[in-house]
Amino acid sequence: MRVEIYVEGTSDKYAMEALLEPLIEQKLQQGISIKFFAVKGNDNDKGGDAKKDLLTKIPIKAVNIIYNQPDSIVVVMPDLYPKNKGFEHETIQELENGVLNNFNQVLQSKGINDNRLKERFRVFCFKHDLEALILAAESQLINVLGVNSLSVTWTIPVEEQNHNIPPKDIVEKIFRECGNKYKGSVDARRILESARYQDIAELCPQAFKPFVQFLENLSI
Numbered sequence: 001m002r003v004e005i006y007v008e009g010t011s012d013k014y015a016m017e018a019l020l021e022p023l024i025e026q027k028l029q030q031g032i033s034i035k036f037f038a039v040k041g042n043d044n045d046k047g048g049d050a051k052k053d054l055l056t057k058i059p060i061k062a063v064n065i066i067y068n069q070p071d072s073i074v075v076v077m078p079d080l081y082p083k084n085k086g087f088e089h090e091t092i093q094e095l096e097n098g099v100l101n102n103f104n105q106v107l108q109s110k111g112i113n114d115n116r117l118k119e120r121f122r123v124f125c126f127k128h129d130l131e132a133l134i135l136a137a138e139s140q141l142i143n144v145l146g147v148n149s150l151s152v153t154w155t156i157p158v159e160e161q162n163h164n165i166p167p168k169d170i171v172e173k174i175f176r177e178c179g180n181k182y183k184g185s186v187d188a189r190r191i192l193e194s195a196r197y198q199d200i201a202e203l204c205p206q207a208f209k210p211f212v213q214f215l216e217n218l219s220i
Contacts, residue, residue: 079129
């Protein structure tokens with residue numbers, strides 16, 4: 001079985017691979033390949049364009065993959081923020097429904113009427129950027145920064161953080177206050193590679209935990 005997971009940028013790809021490495025290796029031993037793909041190769045392209053491509057172009061690609069590879073599953077992982085990119089959506093549910101609707105429209109346009117294909121297309125929507133997971137990995141963040149402690153200025157659980165002050169802004173501010181500049185493609189991986197994905201899932205139960213459970217339950 002091959003599982004292709006599409007995320008917005010390279011920082012998401014590298015960090016997810018690092019955080020989930022033990023689970024990816026475990027599944028590989030079971031004959032299940034899990035691969036992450038970034039829609040945009042440069043994180044500077046993230047935000048509007050990357051999210052729009054993830055929501056509108058990847059469902060088209062997913063149909064081709066799933067139709068031509070019977071042992072494949074395609075997963076799309078967009079962030080809710082920024083809202084209303086690609087199509088109108090204000091909530092996680094509207095975002096998920098919109099992606100599924102795009103996928104179903106592609107099936108319909110190709111004259112494909114097979115519910116088994118729909119079962120192999122999954123959508124997991126995050127409320128915030130990847131940095132929500134970094135704030136959940138507080139002790140690892142402290143170690144990477146080389147400080148003794150941090151003043152917690154974010155909401156716990158972090159998935160409830162106000163969208164006007166997103167986790168990414170908080171992480172960037174923490175790095176600045178420690179005399180560093182946050183680079184997502186490097187620092188996110190450094191922080192999350194030493195965290196236990198099970199712990200992060202418990203601290204991010206709304207969006208990340210269901211995704212982890214989906215991976216854990218994969219079987220041939």
